[in-house]
Amino acid sequence: MINIRRDVCGYCGACVSVCPQGSLELIDAYLTVDTETCKDKCKICSTVCPLGAIEWVEK
Amino acid sequence: MKEAYDILVVGGGPGGALAAKAAAEAGLSVLLVEKRPAIGAPVRCAEGIGKGALAEFIEADPKWVSTDIERAVLVGPDGTRFTIGGEATGGKVGYVLDRKMFDRELVWRAAEAGAEIQVHARASAPIMIDGKLQGAVIHQHGKTYEVRAKVVIAADGVESKFAKWAGIDTTVPLWELETCAQYLVNDIDIDPKANVFYVSNEACPWGYIWIFPKGPRCANIGIGIAGTKSGEGHRAKDYLDRFMAKEFPNAKITELMVGGVSVCRPLECTVADNLLIVGDAARISDPITGGGIYNAMYTGDLAGKVAATAIKNGDTSKKALMVYDKTWREGPVGKTLARNYAVKESFIKMDDKKLNSIVHSMSDLSIEDLSVKKLVLAIFKANPWLALELPHLLKAL
Numbered sequence: 170m171i172n173i174r175r176d177v178c179g180y181c182g183a184c185v186s187v188c189p190q191g192s193l194e195l196i197d198a199y200l201t202v203d204t205e206t207c208k209d210k211c212k213i214c215s216t217v218c219p220l221g222a223i224e225w226v227e228k
Numbered sequence: 229m230k231e232a233y234d235i236l237v238v239g240g241g242p243g244g245a246l247a248a249k250a251a252a253e254a255g256l257s258v259l260l261v262e263k264r265p266a267i268g269a270p271v272r273c274a275e276g277i278g279k280g281a282l283a284e285f286i287e288a289d290p291k292w293v294s295t296d297i298e299r300a301v302l303v304g305p306d307g308t309r310f311t312i313g314g315e316a317t318g319g320k321v322g323y324v325l326d327r328k329m330f331d332r333e334l335v336w337r338a339a340e341a342g343a344e345i346q347v348h349a350r351a352s353a354p355i356m357i358d359g360k361l362q363g364a365v366i367h368q369h370g371k372t373y374e375v376r377a378k379v380v381i382a383a384d385g386v387e388s389k390f391a392k393w394a395g396i397d398t399t400v401p402l403w404e405l406e407t408c409a410q411y412l413v414n415d416i417d418i419d420p421k422a423n424v425f426y427v428s429n430e431a432c433p434w435g436y437i438w439i440f441p442k443g444p445r446c447a448n449i450g451i452g453i454a455g456t457k458s459g460e461g462h463r464a465k466d467y468l469d470r471f472m473a474k475e476f477p478n479a480k481i482t483e484l485m486v487g488g489v490s491v492c493r494p495l496e497c498t499v500a501d502n503l504l505i506v507g508d509a510a511r512i513s514d515p516i517t518g519g520g521i522y523n524a525m526y527t528g529d530l531a532g533k534v535a536a537t538a539i540k541n542g543d544t545s546k547k548a549l550m551v552y553d554k555t556w557r558e559g560p561v562g563k564t565l566a567r568n569y570a571v572k573e574s575f576i577k578m579d580d581k582k583l584n585s586i587v588h589s590m591s592d593l594s595i596e597d598l599s600v601k602k603l604v605l606a607i608f609k610a611n612p613w614l615a616l617e618l619p620h621l622l623k624a625l
Binding site: 179180181182183184185186187188189191194195196197213216217218219220221 | 263350385392456458464484
């Protein structure tokens with residue numbers, strides 16, 4: 170599953186725009202993931218992040 | 229907040245502000261919601277805009293103009309520099325703005341025109357009745373409101389969630405999303421009248437590095453790279469830090485900004501029943517420069533006017549709103565986007581050897597203005613091998 174490192178996130182929304190499932194949402198400065206719809210393994214969000222705030226970790 | 233408005237605008241950037249202003253000026257009731265607690269912050273922008281483009285909508289004001297730019301300098305991978313502008317352009321190139329103040333001014337003007345502004349107010353879902361958009365659920369200060377509107381204008385920027393919730397796929401392909409990092413840098417030696425662009429597939433793959441002056445010894449220094457070129461150890465910030473260590477090791481950094489810019493084609497359609505999509509949310513930032521302020525202002529203003537006419541005529545169906553899509557797509561904005569997409573596609577993947585060859589050839593060019601068409605034609609003339617490599621591009625110009 171993806172893990173959002175809130176101390177690293179710059180809440181820019183780059184990941185939100187490329188998420189093919191629409192699972193990410195930026196609520197003000199707080200990035201959230203809908204774990205129901207996240208495909209978990211595409212890693213597009215962790216790839217695109219300019220700061221490295223999204224990790225992919227084994228469940 | 230009332231229960232119903234003629235128009236609900238989601239997002240308080242330049243697109244949303246001009247949409248709200250145009251609709252309010254047409255006499256409609258307008259609510260603009262901005263999810264952040266402040267208009268204009270945090271900045272996610274290099275803040276450059278052409279003087280002519282800005283003047284179409286607002287007179288430049290020192291309150292929100294940081295610097296007056298007279299030249300653009302292109303720097304090739306081996307450091308060769310090519311300057312465009314100066315005397316040939318009569319000093320009329322562009323500005324670097326202070327977006328925190330600029331965005332506030334635009335929203336203030338919308339409010340003056342009669343639009344209601346709500347900050348820290350987030351649209352979380354569309355209200356759909358019989359498959360048609362009828363408003364949005366708004367959260368503010370721990371309360372939830374159902375706000376009805378005849379037309380919603382989605383101006384929610386690069387994230388573009390609202391249109392997606394309403395059934396339009398706004399997802400940007402990873403390779404066409406430029407992932408960006410930028411520092412506000414102080415105490416550096418720069419040319420305060422020049423915007424500098426560095427191209428190199430090694431230093432900034434499928435993107436560029438920019439220096440946009442914010443004052444005499446101060447600048448936005450940033451980078452955009454393609455999403456597919458990003459990854460652990462080679463993210464936008466990693467590339468930027470390498471550039472800073474090499475070019476400005478003693479710089480004082482006072483702000484970090486990050487963001488995403490789409491360089492894809494615009495959405496196939498930017499309207500639906502009771503819905504208009506403007507600015508970055510419609511994927512209409514410039515594919516070459518990543519610039520989006522003017523296109524957002526243009527489409528925002530147009531959307532506000534089209535929505536007002538449709539409401540007065542009592543028909544806000546997709547068919548009635550299509551005039552918005554058709555007008556921007558077939559006008560100068562749409563044509564420039566199509567042309568610049570073709571130019572971007574042709575040059576973005578070039579290796580540094582070819583980029584060097586192009587920048588070297590440009591030192592002999594006499595270019596009168598910053599027009600993309602003239603620049604590309606001159607580059608083709610000086611580099612005959614390009615005609616073989618990019619046979620389709622000349623047609624696209």
